[in-house]
Amino acid sequence: MSYLIEPKSYKPLLDLKQTELGIKKVKEFFQQNLSSELRLRRVTAPLFVLQGTGLNDDLSGIERAVSFPIKDLGDARAEVVHSLAKWKRVTLADYRIAPGYGIYTDMNAIRADESLGNLHSLYVDQWDWERVITADDRNLDFLKNIVRHIYAAMLRTEYMVCEQYPQIEPFLAPDIFFIHSEELRRLYPDKTPKERESLITRQHRTVFIMGIGGNLGDGKPHDLRAPDYDDYTTPNSDGFLGLNGDLLVWHDILDCPIEVSSMGIRVDRETLLRQLTLSGKEERKELYFHRRLLEGSLPLSIGGGIGQSRLCMIYLRKAHIGEIQASIWPEEMREACAKLHIPLI
Template sequence: MSKLIKPEGYRALLDKRETEQGIKLIKDFFQQNLATELRLRRVTAPLFVLKGLGINDDLNGVERPVSFPIKDLNDARAEVVHSLAKWKRLTLAEYGIEPGYGIYTDMNAIRADEELDNLHSLYVDQWDWEAVITAQDRTLQFLKDVVERIYSAVLRTEYLACECYPQLKPFLPRTIHFVHSEDLLQMYPNMSAKEREDAICRKYGCVFLIGIGAKLSNGEKHDGRAPDYDDWSTVAENGKQGLNGDILIWYPVLERSFELSSMGIRVDKEALLRQLKIEGEEEREQLYFHRQLLEGKLPLSIGGGIGQSRLCMLMLHKAHIGEIQASIWPAEMREECERSGMPLI
């Protein structure tokens, strides 16, 4: 309960009926805009995958996937996905998607090890997207261009929400600021990673933080990132590592920053081998997904995930993600939220 933020004087600006209507409005509008901006087609995605194929997302490498035996497969185990980062790349190859086009889908996950607070739930819902690129596209500038197109869709969604519900007032900046995690460390050397994110987001309103996963000059990572999807070890044009990053937004309702999207240019063969070696996970080279990539059977790609409940929370000015989605919360958190004007679904 110590992590629960209780904004003083908070009052939901939309009642439950308006909130449910707003959620549908935002989800329908944003996903269509995202698909148009990035030339994506919608596909159907799995809720779970077979264990041992290397397809599930390992996130920071410590989160335990929810798993269960399958009776008709001799009790082979399935895992509820953490995200679809690697599954999407297999799907791009299966569908024969051409460079410049891609796919998006609704991703639903259960993260049993999540520490629950205003932004973190056991239930995760996001738009997972992935697009085919060429070798020439594997640049920091290309990544920035895609980020700006995504942010333009976010801004249009904010405009729509505020038009439909005049009690909501826009707060997002007109442009997104780019900063590398190493530069951020140099700017705020005495702060923790989270404190640095808060400081830069408070200053600019919205930032794309580049280079998540590689060690910085202080010997620490800004944050963990699995070695087999984002390319965080390639040296980009600015001489720093990383072709990936996070979209972070300063949220005035909670007076803190929060991550809306994690994305990046994906590993090619060389980056995969390099990052598996850095992390001491060379044995993963024998897994199905990794063999497909190393044998040249998967296209080069860029992709990421955008939180659905988080986007709705942002657009509808809610103080707790449980005001947007139905999940399980500790009884004491529900009671404290009720007293603080944050009734959870």
């Protein structure tokens, strides 16, 4: 079901022409800085992959991929990617990327089951990145260090935007607040996960919530994760489970947090087998991606996705992701946005 957050007294700080130019500036500047911070080279990525290879990301496991038959392959079906979490790891192996280096790409996806609103669209565009690591890097300190490098690129981008558009004032916190989802649950035991996210991000402005996917002390996960990319069951140095997390930024215009990145240290052979068993997905061991990982032909890695339209929405102080990208919206949402002075593309 679609849902519209109605901002109070909203007036865009940039007109349509300024917005289009701002989108271009943000995307070009941020990806250059991300590449430098994490030592990533750009690669070309697919829009779709063959069904049944295990390469597509099934997100939380309930979203349907958009698919179509391929005439020249005997009507074998292709799926539009949800993300490139597993494809990138295969690419690291095929390109023989050395530890400490990685790749990034423009990922474009269609998520037909998305609940449409200010932050969610049928069309998803993000920078998908992946970097080769060593066994010694599979720890919480390394994860936090990578997150800080990404945030450094975000802070520099904010400075550029504020220099280009003086009407936009700095808003990002100088530092990231790290917290594990179990710590967050204990802090707000009577709240839902989304309510906890809102409370902690309102307080600290920029938050990285760790340990997404595994069951917490109440027997429920903070949020769902597919069992075959992020490692959410390995114990970490803080005494909790999980080597992954979500990066959230407080957005004053909508009075809510915006998740700009989901990322983590990826599963190794042991963790993959454990998480497939825990999730009841052991049949995936026979798929192409999983076979390659289990036989040891894929490198250890860390990776994630960073929302392009969401970042632009945050930097350019927009109230709706439809002010950044062209997509399809319910007619009643378009009418409501027009009354709220939210110009959807």
